[in-house]
Amino acid sequence: MLKSRYIIIIGCGRLGSYLANRLSRDGHSVVVIDQKETAFLNLTADFSGFRIQGNAVELAVLKEARIEDADCVLVTATDDNVNLMVGQMAKEVFNVPQVIARVYDLKRERAYQEFGIRTISPTELAAFAFLGAIVDTDNQGKR
Amino acid sequence: MRYSRFLRERYRTILSYIGLVNLVTGIVIILPLFFLAARPAESRYFLGFLIPGGGLCGLGLALWRTLRPYSVSGITLLEGAVVVVISWLIAAIVGALPFIWIQGFNFTQAVFESVSGWTTTGLSVVDVTKAPHVILIYRSLMQFAGGAGIAIIMLAAFGGAVGQGLTTAEGRGNQLVPHVERSAKLVLTIYGGYAVLGFIALMIAGMNWFDALNHTFAALSTGGFSTRVESIGYWNSPWVEAVIIVLMILGNLNFLTSYALVRGKFKQVIRDGEVRLQLVLYPVCAIVVFLGVTLGLYPALGKAIRVAVFEVVTALTTTGFSTVSYSNWNGLGWLVLIILMLIGGGTNSTAGGIKQYRIYALYRTLLWEFKRIFLPRSAVTDPDVWQAGTRGFLKDIHVRQVAVFVFIYLVTYFIGSGIICAHGYSLKESLFEFASALGTVGLSVGVTTATSPAGVLWTEIAGMFLGRLEFFVVFIGLAKIFKDLYTCSFSPSEKRSQRRKR
Numbered sequence: 001m002l003k004s005r006y007i008i009i010i011g012c013g014r015l016g017s018y019l020a021n022r023l024s025r026d027g028h029s030v031v032v033i034d035q036k037e038t039a040f041l042n043l044t045a046d047f048s049g050f051r052i053q054g055n056a057v058e059l060a061v062l063k064e065a066r067i068e069d070a071d072c073v074l075v076t077a078t079d080d081n082v083n084l085m086v087g088q089m090a091k092e093v094f095n096v097p098q099v100i101a102r103v104y105d106l107k108r109e110r111a112y113q114e115f116g117i118r119t120i121s122p123t124e125l126a127a128f129a130f131l132g133a134i135v136d137t138d139n140q141g142k143r
Numbered sequence: 144m145r146y147s148r149f150l151r152e153r154y155r156t157i158l159s160y161i162g163l164v165n166l167v168t169g170i171v172i173i174l175p176l177f178f179l180a181a182r183p184a185e186s187r188y189f190l191g192f193l194i195p196g197g198g199l200c201g202l203g204l205a206l207w208r209t210l211r212p213y214s215v216s217g218i219t220l221l222e223g224a225v226v227v228v229i230s231w232l233i234a235a236i237v238g239a240l241p242f243i244w245i246q247g248f249n250f251t252q253a254v255f256e257s258v259s260g261w262t263t264t265g266l267s268v269v270d271v272t273k274a275p276h277v278i279l280i281y282r283s284l285m286q287f288a289g290g291a292g293i294a295i296i297m298l299a300a301f302g303g304a305v306g307q308g309l310t311t312a313e314g315r316g317n318q319l320v321p322h323v324e325r326s327a328k329l330v331l332t333i334y335g336g337y338a339v340l341g342f343i344a345l346m347i348a349g350m351n352w353f354d355a356l357n358h359t360f361a362a363l364s365t366g367g368f369s370t371r372v373e374s375i376g377y378w379n380s381p382w383v384e385a386v387i388i389v390l391m392i393l394g395n396l397n398f399l400t401s402y403a404l405v406r407g408k409f410k411q412v413i414r415d416g417e418v419r420l421q422l423v424l425y426p427v428c429a430i431v432v433f434l435g436v437t438l439g440l441y442p443a444l445g446k447a448i449r450v451a452v453f454e455v456v457t458a459l460t461t462t463g464f465s466t467v468s469y470s471n472w473n474g475l476g477w478l479v480l481i482i483l484m485l486i487g488g489g490t491n492s493t494a495g496g497i498k499q500y501r502i503y504a505l506y507r508t509l510l511w512e513f514k515r516i517f518l519p520r521s522a523v524t525d526p527d528v529w530q531a532g533t534r535g536f537l538k539d540i541h542v543r544q545v546a547v548f549v550f551i552y553l554v555t556y557f558i559g560s561g562i563i564c565a566h567g568y569s570l571k572e573s574l575f576e577f578a579s580a581l582g583t584v585g586l587s588v589g590v591t592t593a594t595s596p597a598g599v600l601w602t603e604i605a606g607m608f609l610g611r612l613e614f615f616v617v618f619i620g621l622a623k624i625f626k627d628l629y630t631c632s633f634s635p636s637e638k639r640s641q642r643r644k645r
């Protein structure tokens with residue numbers, strides 16, 4: 001297991017809540033931020049971290065989550081622009097060592113990379129899976 | 144059918160956690176045995192502790208080893224309520240056994256003393272002049288453990304992935320850091336650190352080590368069991384009183400506030416709503432008691448001031464140490480003490496009562512209701528409350544929860560006082576004594592003695608139990624147990640399948 005880290009997760013939807021439950025159960029200190037209080041219903045009994053209701057774009061909300069002490073920020077909101085902005089603030093303003101963001105639009109990935117934010121793109125992952133599947137059937141056909 | 148199988152699986156987990164809690168409770172009951180090494184003359188009481196404590200440890204270990212869940216999973220708030228209620232009932236009864244065997248108490252008296260210990264009340268039917276020292280240290284240890292809910296905190300700190308459900312169910316839910324395990328360890332560290340400092344300070348103030356140990360435990364847990372009949376009044380020393388006052392206030396601070404205090408974040412501490420309420424209540428009430436009661440009663444001015452301050456702090460922090468008897472106090476003094484006992488200590492501390500946070504929240508809401516009249520009708524505002532560095536806004540749902548709690552608290556208070564009245568005690572005495580029991584305070588005006596009628600003692604037992612666990616946990620815990628028993632044994636689908644088998 002990784003040593004216990006202080007992790008902030010932005011967005012508590014399907015992905016965010018899954019990560020939060022999992023990381024909290026594994027013994028990390030987890031803070032989740034979401035605008036809607038109902039989003040926290042996604043968290044299970046495994047989760048024992050803090051929930052902060054608010055807009056992660058606001059500095060006050062990030063400060064309340066003590067982002068300056070965070071080892072890692074996971075940005076999983078659904079809006080690419082929000083993700084970029086929050087990721088940028090975490091990296092530039094608060095010097096968080098590791099920032100990982102979800103990005104849907106592949107065209108924006110470069111913008112993230114310029115700020116040193118690691119990206120994970122569901123679009124790209126799905127595309128790879130699709131491409132892999134096409135190649136596989138080709139191979140099967142030849143055999 | 145599938146649901147009852149699911150329930151059985153969940154109850155396996157619940158029972159295994161109950162086992163773990165019992166293990167810790169058992170260890171607390173055995174702990175006084177180490178003290179016997181210092182006092183070999185009392186070693187004939189060895190078995191009186193070893194059998195209940197060891198038995199409980201064995202039972203707990205057996206439950207945990209046989210039922211331990213295959214995959215670790217957290218428990219929900221509802222399931223936590225079941226664990227808490229059952230563990231507390233077991234602790235109350237097993238904790239009573241040493242009193243029966245060693246002191247020769249009947250069942251009612253023994254359970255009363257045990258519940259008064261675990262709930263950190265401090266009302267007592269033990270004659271401390273005759274009781275062996277090992278019983279005295281046992282009572283103090285019970286308070287020390289019960290105050291912070293040690294068993295559950297230990298479980299959260301070392302029991303693996305437990306989740307928030309348990310600590311929240313026990314009313315000690317506010318976490319210091321965003322992980323339940325580390326939060327629990329921090330609470331243990333702060334609590335233990337305070338205890339060490341308190342012990343040293345009391346030794347310096349002039350107590351012997353035995354009294355210092357007992358009073359540290361009882362003051363920090365806002366418990367109030369003393370080793371002397373006159374309680375703190377025995378020493379009649381300003382230094383002892385000063386140290387005890389500090390310990391009582393530390394014990395009644397929310398652990399969140401304590402954490403801020405220990406880290407030197409005084410701005411957060413001073414902003415906290417509960418701290419502000421205390422900063423108003425201590426001086427105001429002390430002055431009222433001083434001018435209205437003690438100034439006329441005690442000839443020495445110093446004594447009058449000391450008594451006024453000490454009695455106000457002990458009532459609000461729900462500790463229950465006393466330096467004087469209240470029988471010669473006038474109605475004003477009694478009223479102030481009753482009000483303070485009803486308000487009680489901080490949330491997420493070791494104290495009881497309605498809790499300062501709820502009172503402060505209601506006060507903020509009241510203020511806000513007035514303010515709103517002068518605002519434009521379309522203005523959107525919410526009353527705010529600071530709690531250890533974070534500013535919270537009171538939504539209607541929070542105010543509703545607070546209001547319902549205060550309502551049920553007062554209803555229980557008047558019913559309980561009524562029952563004590565019905566046993567022939569005066570209204571004054573009944574109101575005082577039941578406020579003391581329900582708020583887990585422990586100040587007494589003489590209603591609670593070894594010869595009190597069983598009805599009075601059981602009423603107070605119920606009051607202490609409900610007051611410590613904050614009502615709802617007891618209700619939802621019991622309701623869940625009965626509902627699930629019903630579903631498991633009488634569910635229609637189950638019956639149908641049984642009939643089919645036949």
